[in-house]
Amino acid sequence: MDIERRTELVRAARALFRGKRAEAGTTREIGKLLGARERELPELQEILGELEEAGLAVHVQGRGWLSPRAQGWIVGTLTVNRRGFGFVRPANEDEQEGGDLFVPERKIKDAHHGDLVLVKVRSKGRDAARGRGKPRVADAEAREGRVLTVLRRSPRIILGRFWEEPAGGGVVEPLRHESVREIFVPPERIGGAEDGDRVLARLLDAPTWGGLPQGEVVEVALPEGSWEADLQLICAEHGIRREFPEEALEAAAALPGEIPQEELARRTDLRDVDFFTIDPSDAKDHDDAIALQDEGPEGFLLGVAIADVSHFVPPNGPVDREAYERATSVYLPGLTVPMLPERLSTDLCSLRPAVDRLAKVVWIDLDPEGRVRSGRVEKAVIRSRRRFSYSEVQELLDGAPPSEDEAPWLPALEGLDRLRAALHARRMERGSLDLDLAEMRLRLDESGEVVSIEPKRRDRSHHIVEECMLAANEAVARVATERSIAILRRAHEEPPEEDVVRFLKICRVLAPGLRMRGTGDFPSLVEQLGEDPASPIIQLAMLRTLTRAAYAPAKALHFALATDEYCHFTSPIRRYPDLQVHRALDDALFGGRRTAEAEAEARIAALGVQADHSSERERAAEDAERDMQKLRAISFIRHRVGDRLPGVVAAVRDHGFFVRLDEFLIEGMVHISTLRDDYYVHDESRFALRGRNTGRQFQLGDAVEVELTGADPLHRTIDLRYLQHLGSRPVPGEGERPPRKAAAGRAAGRKSGRRRR
Numbered sequence: 001m002d003i004e005r006r007t008e009l010v011r012a013a014r015a016l017f018r019g020k021r022a023e024a025g026t027t028r029e030i031g032k033l034l035g036a037r038e039r040e041l042p043e044l045q046e047i048l049g050e051l052e053e054a055g056l057a058v059h060v061q062g063r064g065w066l067s068p069r070a071q072g073w074i075v076g077t078l079t080v081n082r083r084g085f086g087f088v089r090p091a092n093e094d095e096q097e098g099g100d101l102f103v104p105e106r107k108i109k110d111a112h113h114g115d116l117v118l119v120k121v122r123s124k125g126r127d128a129a130r131g132r133g134k135p136r137v138a139d140a141e142a143r144e145g146r147v148l149t150v151l152r153r154s155p156r157i158i159l160g161r162f163w164e165e166p167a168g169g170g171v172v173e174p175l176r177h178e179s180v181r182e183i184f185v186p187p188e189r190i191g192g193a194e195d196g197d198r199v200l201a202r203l204l205d206a207p208t209w210g211g212l213p214q215g216e217v218v219e220v221a222l223p224e225g226s227w228e229a230d231l232q233l234i235c236a237e238h239g240i241r242r243e244f245p246e247e248a249l250e251a252a253a254a255l256p257g258e259i260p261q262e263e264l265a266r267r268t269d270l271r272d273v274d275f276f277t278i279d280p281s282d283a284k285d286h287d288d289a290i291a292l293q294d295e296g297p298e299g300f301l302l303g304v305a306i307a308d309v310s311h312f313v314p315p316n317g318p319v320d321r322e323a324y325e326r327a328t329s330v331y332l333p334g335l336t337v338p339m340l341p342e343r344l345s346t347d348l349c350s351l352r353p354a355v356d357r358l359a360k361v362v363w364i365d366l367d368p369e370g371r372v373r374s375g376r377v378e379k380a381v382i383r384s385r386r387r388f389s390y391s392e393v394q395e396l397l398d399g400a401p402p403s404e405d406e407a408p409w410l411p412a413l414e415g416l417d418r419l420r421a422a423l424h425a426r427r428m429e430r431g432s433l434d435l436d437l438a439e440m441r442l443r444l445d446e447s448g449e450v451v452s453i454e455p456k457r458r459d460r461s462h463h464i465v466e467e468c469m470l471a472a473n474e475a476v477a478r479v480a481t482e483r484s485i486a487i488l489r490r491a492h493e494e495p496p497e498e499d500v501v502r503f504l505k506i507c508r509v510l511a512p513g514l515r516m517r518g519t520g521d522f523p524s525l526v527e528q529l530g531e532d533p534a535s536p537i538i539q540l541a542m543l544r545t546l547t548r549a550a551y552a553p554a555k556a557l558h559f560a561l562a563t564d565e566y567c568h569f570t571s572p573i574r575r576y577p578d579l580q581v582h583r584a585l586d587d588a589l590f591g592g593r594r595t596a597e598a599e600a601e602a603r604i605a606a607l608g609v610q611a612d613h614s615s616e617r618e619r620a621a622e623d624a625e626r627d628m629q630k631l632r633a634i635s636f637i638r639h640r641v642g643d644r645l646p647g648v649v650a651a652v653r654d655h656g657f658f659v660r661l662d663e664f665l666i667e668g669m670v671h672i673s674t675l676r677d678d679y680y681v682h683d684e685s686r687f688a689l690r691g692r693n694t695g696r697q698f699q700l701g702d703a704v705e706v707e708l709t710g711a712d713p714l715h716r717t718i719d720l721r722y723l724q725h726l727g728s729r730p731v732p733g734e735g736e737r738p739p740r741k742a743a744a745g746r747a748a749g750r751k752s753g754r755r756r757r
Contacts (some may be wrong), residue, residue: 055091080179107146114154115177119145176641183215226446238624252343304472309572329574370422375475393461421584431562450636491556553607638711652681668718
């Protein structure tokens with residue numbers, strides 16, 4: 001079934017189940033209603049499963065496919081609190097406006113944390129908000145429900161200890177805090193585990209056995225604390241595929257190393273153009289090169305060459321299928337998990353110096369102020385002239401004497417630096433965001449162990465490449481719009497109003513002099529903050545306010561870049577959406593035909609599936625990178641237990657506050673139970689914990705000194721003990737006791753706030 005036909009069936013099925021029809025029947029009966037042919041029924045079955053994941057349909061044994069909405073049901077994901085009760089987040093976006101459904105412990109049945117469940121909704125009302133075991137909440141109209149059945153077991157990985165059972169099989173006892181106490185593993189699912197082994201397990205879609213949920217051992221866990229063990233766990237948790245299927249490796253190995261003459265004849269010969277690459281010193285792949293053809297009073301002519309991956313990876317082949325499943329390369333500390341086999345990523349599609357390589361080149365004509373006058377794309381063959389590292393370029397820009405082979409490149413590098421400044425100024429002028437937050441970088445030894453933690457450097461050499469790539473991506477998006485080419489776009493929605501309101505409140509509390517009235521003032525934040533000590537925390541708060549960028553099948557706003565003309569084109573080696581854009585350009589610009597408007601509309605609809613999948617895998621990759629960094633950092637700093645460390649209060653909760661440690665750029669927690677000099681309540685209006693008797697407070701942005709008391713890789717927690725405030729910021733209540741009346745008034749005023757949390 002082609003993508004267009006599949007999209008047509010998806011639309012028809014969505015329309016059917018969004019209606020009030022109480023019962024649609026079996027897959028075959030639904031197929032008749034939708035006009036599906038017999039051979040299309042397996043694909044229709046998959047579509048219905050996707051609709052179930054989206055909360056629009058549900059399959060009930062003996063009744064067939066139903067509309068949950070018509071039955072008064074909701075499909076959603078269950079989150080279980082350690083106290084036993086849970087909440088269900090509706091999968092159907094139309095249902096999310098009503099908020100999550102509270103589920104009392106006694107009504108969760110055999111569901112577990114992360115499961116996709118079917119819930120019977122109880123009508124709203126005050127009685128529903130007073131269920132036994134329910135947390136105290138301010139909203140008395142909260143919805144309540146009970147789990148009817150588990151539709152999909154959570155795919156999450158559970159780290160546990162395997163114990164053999166005398167009758168066969170065994171049980172897995174989770175080592176971390178989990179909603180499930182034990183998992184029964186049938187004999188055929190033990191995966192080679194032996195009694196006492198640490199294992200990685202997951203739940204199965206199967207009936208309970210002796211009151212326990214059934215599961216399987218995915219693999220026996222490596223010894224705790226090593227880089228290999230952390231890598232194994234993170235890849236399993238986030239579905240990172242480390243090994244390529246044999247057929248994909250064979251297909252990549254079979255690709256010819258020489259470019260055929262007939263292919264060269266079809267391309268523009270740019271081998272005489274002075275393209276060069278700028279990458280990290282340890283980079284193995286070089287998928288982009290740049291050239292500055294002209295620079296003077298008339299403006300700039302920038303060339304951005306991108307490896308022509310689409311030439312080597314035909315659609316629906318073994319390499320393409322695996323690349324689609326991965327959707328992105330994953331950059332973990334100590335290991336890169338590539339999207340494409342190394343034969344492509346580090347060889348045929350790497351723009352290495354002095355080697356002929358196939359590329360798509362974007363030429364961008366700009367005026368002296370960095371405004372784009374025109375842009376075009378061509379298929380070419382190039383020969384990169386030199387490989388620079390970021391540090392080499394930065395040293396030259398800082399005035400270091402160039403070596404004999406560097407001297408000829410200095411004018412181009414200085415011209416690119418001027419172009420960088422012009423492009424950046426234009427982005428800021430139109431309202432683009434540009435935060436300046438230090439990020440953690442781990443330095444590892446050969447065995448993957450952390451030897452130091454330091455801030456990532458991002459200097460002008462990095463920004464040259466970044467601005468050139470942004471310009472190329474925008475230029476390609478404009479070409480696609482002008483020619484009605486259906487491509488995957490990069491979208492970034494404006495943050496929700498309630499999140500913006502909270503951020504503006506943070507600004508008023510921490511930096512009252514800031515001119516922040518709404519999102520229109522966001523671009524000027526860094527400039528306004530200047531050297532303000534609260535700058536890192538306010539910038540971090542803005543970052544947490546922003547939504548997550550994603551892929552979209554049609555033209556959409558990119559809020560952070562302040563444009564609606566943006567796509568990902570410059571990294572087809574490591575991102576599947578870029579590969580899709582290259583293929584769309586192949587068809588429309590270099591295939592001898594122009595995409596008709598009607599065909600473009602059909603392709604836009606078909607791209608929705610790719611956009612969702614690519615966004616999901618991108619999030620998994622980002623989460624894996626973050627979790628692996630945290631695990632490795634915890635393994636490193638656990639040897640510093642007992643040290644006194646400076647930091648800044650980065651978040652305040654009713655159970656304590658998080659401190660971002662200056663030395664490690666990672667957050668640990670000071671639990672409220674360790675603050676024994678007073679009874680502290682959460683003052684949400686001031687983003688602080690305040691002592692009920694002394695008035696002493698711990699506020700967002702406070703500079704503090706803490707003691708590292710624990711670092712637990714198993715639960716991924718860092719425990720801290722407060723020692724003292726640092727700097728000149730006043731600490732209310734320190735050294736004096738406020739009048740009893742004032743203290744009582746404050747306590748009364750905060751009481752309801754503490755309840756809401």
